[in-house]
Amino acid sequence: QVQLVQSGAEVKMPGASLKVSCKASGYTFSGYYMHWVRQAPGQGLEWMGWINPNSGGTNYAQKFQGRVTMTRDTSISTAYMELSRLRSDDTAVYYCARGWLHFTDLDYWGQGTLVTVSS
Amino acid sequence: QSVLTQPPSASGTPGQRGTISCSGSSSNIGSNTVNWYQQFPGTAPKLLIYSNNQRPSGVPDRFSGSKSGTSASLAISGLQSEDEADYYCAVWDDSLNAWVFGGGTKLTVL
Numbered sequence: 405q406v407q408l409v410q411s412g413a414e415v416k417m418p419g420a421s422l423k424v425s426c427k428a429s430g431y432t433f434s435g436y437y438m439h440w441v442r443q444a445p446g447q448g449l450e451w452m453g454w455i456n457p458n459s460g461g462t463n464y465a466q467k468f469q470g471r472v473t474m475t476r477d478t479s480i481s482t483a484y485m486e487l488s489r490l491r492s493d494d495t496a497v498y499y500c501a502r503g504w505l506h507f508t509d510l511d512y513w514g515q516g517t518l519v520t521v522s523s
Numbered sequence: 524q525s526v527l528t529q530p531p532s533a534s535g536t537p538g539q540r541g542t543i544s545c546s547g548s549s550s551n552i553g554s555n556t557v558n559w560y561q562q563f564p565g566t567a568p569k570l571l572i573y574s575n576n577q578r579p580s581g582v583p584d585r586f587s588g589s590k591s592g593t594s595a596s597l598a599i600s601g602l603q604s605e606d607e608a609d610y611y612c613a614v615w616d617d618s619l620n621a622w623v624f625g626g627g628t629k630l631t632v633l
Contacts, residue, residue, distance in 0.1 A: 439622065441568075448525060449560075449568065449611055451622035465621050499567055507615035509558040509573035510622075516567050 406430040408500050408514035415520045421488040424517045426500030433481035434458040437503045439510055440474065440485045442496040450496075454506050455483060463506065490521045526551065527612050529625035535602045536633050543628045545595045545612035551623055552614055557595040559588055560611045562627075568611065572597060604632050 411425040426438065440452040453464035455474040462474050473486045483500055498517045501510035528546040535541040545557065556575050560568035570579050572588035575595065585600045595614075599606055612625040 441622075448627045449613070449624040451624065463620065466619075501568075507555060509556075509570055510613070511570050511573070511579065513567040513569070 406502070406512045408502065408512055410498075410500060410514040410517045413518040413520075415522065416490050418491055418521055418523055420490050420521075421486060422490055422494075422519055423484055423486045424498050424500075424519070426483045426485075426514050428481045428483070428502070431502075433476075434478055435504075437506050438474075438476070438483040439501045439503055440472075441499045441501055441510070441513075443499070443516075444493070444496040447496075452485070452498075454503070456506070457483065492521050495519060495521045525626040526616060526619070526623035527614065527625035529610075529612060529628045531626065532629045532631065534631040534633055537602055537604065539602050541599045541602050541606075541630060543597045543610050543612075543630070545597070545625050547593050547595075547614065547623075549593060550618035551593075551616040552590065552595055553593040554617050555615045557588065557590050558613045559586075559597045560613060562609045562611065571610070599630075602632050606630060607632050 407429045409427045434457045437454045439454045442450050452468050455462045457476045464472050471488050476483045499513050501513040503510045533543055559572040561571045562568040575590040576588045587598045589596050609627045609629050611627045616623045
Protein backbone atom coordinates (compact mmCIF):
# COMPACT_ATOMS: atom_id res chain seq x y z
CA GLN A 405 0.00 0.00 0.00
CA VAL A 406 1.10 3.56 -0.64
CA GLN A 407 2.80 5.16 2.33
CA LEU A 408 4.51 8.49 2.85
CA VAL A 409 6.42 8.58 6.13
CA GLN A 410 7.82 11.90 7.27
CA SER A 411 10.57 12.78 9.70
CA GLY A 412 9.80 13.76 13.26
CA ALA A 413 8.85 17.00 14.94
CA GLU A 414 11.42 19.75 15.21
CA VAL A 415 11.99 22.90 17.21
CA LYS A 416 14.02 25.61 15.50
CA MET A 417 15.36 29.02 16.38
CA PRO A 418 14.37 32.01 14.26
CA GLY A 419 16.80 32.42 11.39
CA ALA A 420 17.69 28.73 11.30
CA SER A 421 16.98 26.26 8.48
CA LEU A 422 14.73 23.24 8.43
CA LYS A 423 14.89 20.03 6.40
CA VAL A 424 11.96 17.62 6.42
CA SER A 425 12.09 14.21 4.75
CA CYS A 426 9.32 12.15 3.21
CA LYS A 427 10.01 8.48 2.49
CA ALA A 428 7.72 6.87 -0.07
CA SER A 429 6.84 3.21 -0.38
CA GLY A 430 4.26 1.07 -2.13
CA TYR A 431 4.59 2.72 -5.54
CA THR A 432 7.15 3.84 -8.11
CA PHE A 433 8.65 6.92 -6.50
CA SER A 434 9.77 8.55 -9.74
CA GLY A 435 6.32 8.15 -11.29
CA TYR A 436 4.54 10.75 -9.18
CA TYR A 437 5.15 14.38 -8.31
CA MET A 438 5.73 15.17 -4.65
CA HIS A 439 4.09 18.27 -3.24
CA TRP A 440 4.65 20.04 0.05
CA VAL A 441 1.75 21.67 1.88
CA ARG A 442 1.79 23.35 5.26
CA GLN A 443 -0.83 24.19 7.85
CA ALA A 444 -0.28 26.78 10.56
CA PRO A 445 -2.02 26.19 13.90
CA GLY A 446 -5.76 26.59 13.50
CA GLN A 447 -5.35 27.69 9.88
CA GLY A 448 -5.99 26.26 6.43
CA LEU A 449 -3.80 24.45 3.94
CA GLU A 450 -1.08 26.29 2.04
CA TRP A 451 0.72 24.80 -0.97
CA MET A 452 4.48 25.34 -1.02
CA GLY A 453 5.60 23.66 -4.23
CA TRP A 454 6.34 20.41 -6.01
CA ILE A 455 9.26 18.35 -7.18
CA ASN A 456 9.27 15.94 -10.08
CA PRO A 457 11.25 13.00 -8.66
CA ASN A 458 12.01 11.74 -12.14
CA SER A 459 13.72 14.88 -13.46
CA GLY A 460 14.39 16.76 -10.24
CA GLY A 461 12.50 19.73 -11.66
CA THR A 462 10.77 21.98 -9.16
CA ASN A 463 8.07 24.62 -8.98
CA TYR A 464 7.75 26.75 -5.87
CA ALA A 465 4.91 28.97 -4.73
CA GLN A 466 5.90 32.58 -5.17
CA LYS A 467 5.63 33.20 -1.44
CA PHE A 468 8.44 30.74 -0.70
CA GLN A 469 10.77 31.37 -3.65
CA GLY A 470 14.25 32.10 -2.41
CA ARG A 471 13.66 30.34 0.91
CA VAL A 472 12.56 26.84 -0.07
CA THR A 473 14.48 24.06 -1.77
CA MET A 474 12.95 20.71 -2.69
CA THR A 475 15.20 17.78 -3.51
CA ARG A 476 14.97 14.04 -3.78
CA ASP A 477 17.07 10.91 -3.49
CA THR A 478 15.62 8.33 -5.84
CA SER A 479 17.90 5.59 -4.48
CA ILE A 480 15.97 5.65 -1.22
CA SER A 481 12.63 6.95 -2.53
CA THR A 482 12.80 10.02 -0.34
CA ALA A 483 11.86 13.63 -0.96
CA TYR A 484 13.14 16.55 1.06
CA MET A 485 11.91 20.06 1.74
CA GLU A 486 14.33 22.62 3.11
CA LEU A 487 13.14 26.00 4.35
CA SER A 488 15.65 28.65 5.34
CA ARG A 489 15.59 31.87 7.37
CA LEU A 490 12.83 30.56 9.57
CA ARG A 491 10.42 32.95 11.26
CA SER A 492 7.88 32.43 13.99
CA ASP A 493 5.08 32.38 11.41
CA ASP A 494 6.68 29.33 9.80
CA THR A 495 5.43 27.35 12.80
CA ALA A 496 3.17 24.78 11.16
CA VAL A 497 2.60 21.16 10.32
CA TYR A 498 4.33 20.36 7.05
CA TYR A 499 2.90 17.63 4.81
CA CYS A 500 4.21 15.87 1.76
CA ALA A 501 1.62 14.59 -0.70
CA ARG A 502 1.94 12.83 -4.05
CA GLY A 503 0.20 13.63 -7.31
CA TRP A 504 0.33 11.79 -10.62
CA LEU A 505 0.82 15.00 -12.58
CA HIS A 506 1.58 18.43 -11.17
CA PHE A 507 -2.01 19.56 -11.63
CA THR A 508 -3.86 16.36 -10.65
CA ASP A 509 -5.21 15.49 -7.23
CA LEU A 510 -2.90 14.99 -4.27
CA ASP A 511 -4.08 11.52 -3.43
CA TYR A 512 -1.83 10.29 -0.61
CA TRP A 513 -0.44 12.40 2.20
CA GLY A 514 2.26 11.93 4.77
CA GLN A 515 1.41 12.04 8.45
CA GLY A 516 2.76 15.55 8.85
CA THR A 517 5.77 17.04 10.62
CA LEU A 518 5.23 19.66 13.30
CA VAL A 519 7.79 22.42 13.15
CA THR A 520 7.93 24.97 15.93
CA VAL A 521 9.98 28.12 15.42
CA SER A 522 10.66 29.80 18.71
CA SER A 523 13.48 31.50 20.57
CA GLN B 524 -7.29 35.60 2.10
CA SER B 525 -7.74 32.34 0.18
CA VAL B 526 -8.01 32.26 -3.61
CA LEU B 527 -10.97 29.88 -3.26
CA THR B 528 -13.87 30.99 -1.09
CA GLN B 529 -15.63 28.59 1.26
CA PRO B 530 -18.01 29.32 4.12
CA PRO B 531 -16.09 29.01 7.40
CA SER B 532 -18.78 26.82 8.94
CA ALA B 533 -21.72 24.61 8.06
CA SER B 534 -24.06 22.50 10.14
CA GLY B 535 -26.87 20.00 9.93
CA THR B 536 -28.69 17.38 11.92
CA PRO B 537 -28.19 13.63 11.52
CA GLY B 538 -29.85 12.33 8.39
CA GLN B 539 -30.03 15.74 6.73
CA ARG B 540 -28.24 16.68 3.55
CA GLY B 541 -25.35 19.08 3.93
CA THR B 542 -23.61 21.13 1.27
CA ILE B 543 -20.39 23.13 1.17
CA SER B 544 -19.67 25.61 -1.59
CA CYS B 545 -16.36 26.64 -3.13
CA SER B 546 -16.09 29.71 -5.34
CA GLY B 547 -13.13 30.47 -7.58
CA SER B 548 -12.30 32.04 -10.91
CA SER B 549 -11.69 31.23 -14.56
CA SER B 550 -8.02 30.45 -13.94
CA ASN B 551 -8.68 27.77 -11.37
CA ILE B 552 -12.12 26.14 -11.03
CA GLY B 553 -13.09 27.42 -14.46
CA SER B 554 -10.13 25.65 -16.08
CA ASN B 555 -9.32 22.60 -13.97
CA THR B 556 -10.95 19.85 -11.97
CA VAL B 557 -11.80 20.34 -8.31
CA ASN B 558 -10.79 18.13 -5.43
CA TRP B 559 -12.17 17.95 -1.92
CA TYR B 560 -10.36 16.92 1.25
CA GLN B 561 -11.62 15.87 4.66
CA GLN B 562 -9.50 16.54 7.72
CA PHE B 563 -10.03 15.48 11.30
CA PRO B 564 -8.20 17.29 14.12
CA GLY B 565 -4.58 16.24 14.39
CA THR B 566 -4.60 14.16 11.22
CA ALA B 567 -3.54 14.64 7.61
CA PRO B 568 -6.08 15.63 4.97
CA LYS B 569 -7.72 12.75 3.16
CA LEU B 570 -8.80 12.89 -0.49
CA LEU B 571 -12.60 12.74 -0.54
CA ILE B 572 -13.53 13.77 -4.09
CA TYR B 573 -11.28 14.13 -7.14
CA SER B 574 -11.90 15.29 -10.70
CA ASN B 575 -15.01 17.24 -9.61
CA ASN B 576 -17.18 14.24 -8.78
CA GLN B 577 -15.14 11.05 -8.45
CA ARG B 578 -14.84 9.15 -5.19
CA PRO B 579 -11.66 7.27 -4.30
CA SER B 580 -12.12 3.69 -3.27
CA GLY B 581 -13.53 3.46 0.24
CA VAL B 582 -15.28 6.82 0.30
CA PRO B 583 -19.00 6.32 0.98
CA ASP B 584 -21.38 7.28 -1.80
CA ARG B 585 -23.03 9.68 0.65
CA PHE B 586 -20.33 12.10 -0.49
CA SER B 587 -20.69 13.70 -3.92
CA GLY B 588 -19.16 16.61 -5.76
CA SER B 589 -20.24 18.88 -8.58
CA LYS B 590 -18.90 21.81 -10.53
CA SER B 591 -20.51 24.55 -12.57
CA GLY B 592 -18.54 27.35 -14.16
CA THR B 593 -16.26 28.82 -11.52
CA SER B 594 -17.97 27.23 -8.52
CA ALA B 595 -18.04 23.78 -7.00
CA SER B 596 -19.98 22.04 -4.27
CA LEU B 597 -19.58 19.12 -1.93
CA ALA B 598 -22.75 17.39 -0.83
CA ILE B 599 -23.13 14.95 2.02
CA SER B 600 -26.37 13.03 2.16
CA GLY B 601 -27.57 11.44 5.38
CA LEU B 602 -25.27 13.36 7.70
CA GLN B 603 -23.63 11.31 10.42
CA SER B 604 -21.83 12.41 13.57
CA GLU B 605 -18.60 11.00 12.19
CA ASP B 606 -18.78 13.46 9.30
CA GLU B 607 -17.84 16.28 11.69
CA ALA B 608 -14.56 17.51 10.23
CA ASP B 609 -12.94 20.29 8.25
CA TYR B 610 -13.46 20.21 4.49
CA TYR B 611 -11.23 21.89 1.92
CA CYS B 612 -11.62 22.41 -1.81
CA ALA B 613 -8.45 22.48 -3.91
CA VAL B 614 -7.61 23.07 -7.54
CA TRP B 615 -4.66 23.95 -9.77
CA ASP B 616 -4.53 27.61 -10.78
CA ASP B 617 -3.19 28.22 -14.29
CA SER B 618 -2.41 31.90 -13.70
CA LEU B 619 -0.62 31.43 -10.39
CA ASN B 620 0.98 28.18 -11.58
CA ALA B 621 0.17 26.87 -8.13
CA TRP B 622 -2.24 24.75 -6.16
CA VAL B 623 -4.83 26.81 -4.32
CA PHE B 624 -7.01 25.78 -1.42
CA GLY B 625 -10.21 27.12 0.03
CA GLY B 626 -10.03 28.44 3.55
CA GLY B 627 -11.82 25.35 4.85
CA THR B 628 -15.30 24.69 6.20
CA LYS B 629 -15.89 23.25 9.65
CA LEU B 630 -18.88 20.93 9.48
CA THR B 631 -20.85 20.39 12.67
CA VAL B 632 -23.47 17.67 12.96
CA LEU B 633 -25.84 18.86 15.66
